[in-house]
Amino acid sequence: MADMPDQITFYGNADSGHAYKVGLMLAVSGLAHTYQSIDIGQPRHLRPEPFRSLAKFGEVPLLLHNGVPYIQSDSILMHLAELSGGFGAESPLRMARVREWLFWEANRLGMCLPQLRWARSFAPQDYPPGAVSWLQSRFDVDIAKLEAELADGRAFIIDDLPTIADFSLCGYLFWADAAEVVLPVGVAAWLQRIMELPNWQSPESLLAPLLAL
Numbered sequence: 001m002a003d004m005p006d007q008i009t010f011y012g013n014a015d016s017g018h019a020y021k022v023g024l025m026l027a028v029s030g031l032a033h034t035y036q037s038i039d040i041g042q043p044r045h046l047r048p049e050p051f052r053s054l055a056k057f058g059e060v061p062l063l064l065h066n067g068v069p070y071i072q073s074d075s076i077l078m079h080l081a082e083l084s085g086g087f088g089a090e091s092p093l094r095m096a097r098v099r100e101w102l103f104w105e106a107n108r109l110g111m112c113l114p115q116l117r118w119a120r121s122f123a124p125q126d127y128p129p130g131a132v133s134w135l136q137s138r139f140d141v142d143i144a145k146l147e148a149e150l151a152d153g154r155a156f157i158i159d160d161l162p163t164i165a166d167f168s169l170c171g172y173l174f175w176a177d178a179a180e181v182v183l184p185v186g187v188a189a190w191l192q193r194i195m196e197l198p199n200w201q202s203p204e205s206l207l208a209p210l211l212a213l
Contacts, residue, residue, distance in 0.1 A: 005032065006031075006032070006065060006066060006083070007064075007065070007066050007067070008026075008031060008032065008033035008034070008063065008064070008065050008066075009033065009034050009035075009036060009063070009064040010022060010023065010026060010033050010034070010035050010036070010061065010062075010063055010064075011035075011036050011037075011038050011051050011055070011060055011061060011062040011063075011064075012035065012036075012037065012038065012060045012061045012062075012207045013037055013038050013039070013040045013060050013207060014037070014203055014204050014206075014207035014208050014209075015040065015203075016040065016060050016061070016207070017113075017114060017117075017171035017172035017174075017175065017203070018059075018060065018061055018073040018110075018114075018171060019060045019061040019073070019207055020171050020174070020203040020206065020207060021061075021073045021074070021077060021164075021167045021168050021170075021171040022061040022063060022073055022076050022077065022080070023035070023061075023203075023206045023207050024167045024170075024171075024194075024200070024201075024206065025077055025080050025081075025087065025164055025167050026080065027199040027200065027201060027206060028087075028162070028167075028197050028198060028199050028200065029080065029084045029086070029087060030199065031080065031083065031084060035207075036051070037207065037208070037209035038051055038060050038062075040059075040060060044058035044059075045058075050064075054069040055069070055071055056069075056071055057071065057072075059071070061073055061076060063076045063079070063080075065079070065083070073168070073171070074102040074103075074105065074106055074164075074168050077102065077164035077167060077168055078095075078098075078099070078102070078164065080164070081095070081098070081163070081164045087162065087163045087164050087167075088158065088163035088164050088165060094158065094163075097158050097165075098158060098163050098164055098165045101157055101158075101165035101168065101169065102164070102165060102168050105165075105168045105169050105171075108138070108141075108142045108145075109139070109142045109143070109146070109169060109172075109173075110168070110171065110172070111138070112135045112136075112138040112139045112142065113139055113142075113172040113173070113175075113179055113181070114172050115127075115135050116132065116135050116136065116139060116179040116180070116181060117172065117175050117178045117179040119131070119132045119135065120132070120178065120179055120180045121178040121179070121180075136181075139179075139181055143181070143183065143184060143187060144184070146169065146187055147184040147185075147186045147187050150186040150187065150189075150190050151186055155190075155193055156190070156193065156194075157169060157190075162194065162197060166190075166194060167194075170190075170191060170194055173187070173191060174191070174202065174203055175203075
């Protein structure tokens with residue numbers, strides 16, 4: 001008896017860079033899935049089922065794979081890489097290098113850049129005096145690190161093949177204008193290479209709510 005195909009449902013939102021990381025991996029890898037947009041403007045206790053019960057922290061992204069829920073964008077990316085057998089999962093050593101970038105992203109770029117976007121495009125009143133300047137200083141250090149890493153001419157962050165580390169790192173960089181930050185030349189060129197990958201789409205296009213027929 002043939003194995004049943006994997007059943008993957010992805011819950012996201014077009015305003016979430018964390019959801020975009022996962023959506024981009026699904027698109028570029030070609031993993032078959034269905035997509036459901038979640039209104040993150042709704043209070044978490046009002047978000048629809050089964051999302052509300054399955055998303056432990058009430059946040060997008062959520063991935064449902066063969067009935068098992070997976071949350072937190074970088075953790076989902078690791079699961080999808082292992083499922084695909086590529087994008088960093090080709091060997092234990094390669095995945096170790098990928099994990100290093102995933103944890104760096106979560107603590108550094110993935111902390112300051114989303115906050116800068118929120119502060120400068122949505123809710124500046126949410127931030128006390130000095131907070132945005134501090135976030136900008138963090139971003140400046142982080143983007144300089146990324147620029148330095150790419151300065152040796154490699155196409156992607158690990159080597160010349162894209163991995164989930166690239167998808168994680170780029171998640172919010174496509175909103176640089178909304179965050180009012182300037183990207184250095186090497187980082188901009190790396191983003192362009194990501195945009196040239198098969199099936200790449202912008203966050204707004206990839207994660208837009210599906211229209212009912």
